[in-house]
Amino acid sequence: MTIIFYVFAFSALMISFAKSKEKTKTALKKAWKSFENILPQLLLILLIIGMLLAVLTAEQISSFLGARSGFVGVLLASLLGSVTLIPGFVAFPLASALLHSGGGIMQITAFVSTLMMVGIVTLPLEFKYFGKKATILRNSLALGFSLMVAVIMGAIL
Numbered sequence: 001m002t003i004i005f006y007v008f009a010f011s012a013l014m015i016s017f018a019k020s021k022e023k024t025k026t027a028l029k030k031a032w033k034s035f036e037n038i039l040p041q042l043l044l045i046l047l048i049i050g051m052l053l054a055v056l057t058a059e060q061i062s063s064f065l066g067a068r069s070g071f072v073g074v075l076l077a078s079l080l081g082s083v084t085l086i087p088g089f090v091a092f093p094l095a096s097a098l099l100h101s102g103g104g105i106m107q108i109t110a111f112v113s114t115l116m117m118v119g120i121v122t123l124p125l126e127f128k129y130f131g132k133k134a135t136i137l138r139n140s141l142a143l144g145f146s147l148m149v150a151v152i153m154g155a156i157l
Contacts, residue, residue, distance in 0.1 A: 081115035
């Protein structure tokens with residue numbers, strides 16, 4: 001399947017290049033600049049993830065975030081997700097690594113959903129643009145929804 005995506009992307013790039021060389025070059029330059037901007041964050045996060053996975057054993061991860069940690073593990077994962085600022089393209093591989101290292105479905109679901117939706121770190125910025133009431137309401141609803149989704153995923157899977 002990966003090869004199909006690469007072939008499709010390369011074909012689309014060639015079609016774009018055939019239609020407009022200048023626009024394609026400009027788009028590729030912008031894409032490269034975006035990649036350069038994201039790369040330091042990505043490398044730092046991958047380094048942190050690698051160090052954590054090297055230091056923590058599967059048993060330790062399982063005790064904190066495993067299925068046997070129960071709702072306390074879900075709350076811990078929600079807290080970690082709420083205060084962590086990680087882009088989505090890193091969060092999902094991290095979740096996969098945690099899952100394969102002994103994390104539970106409910107706990108990892110809570111971690112990822114709060115990571116994407118609850119923003120403790122970004123509260124000051126949200127307060128400035130949306131106001132305190134809207135920010136607290138949004139974050140509270142997002143936290144509630146994350147916990148609800150975690151419980152549902154735990155029941156389904």
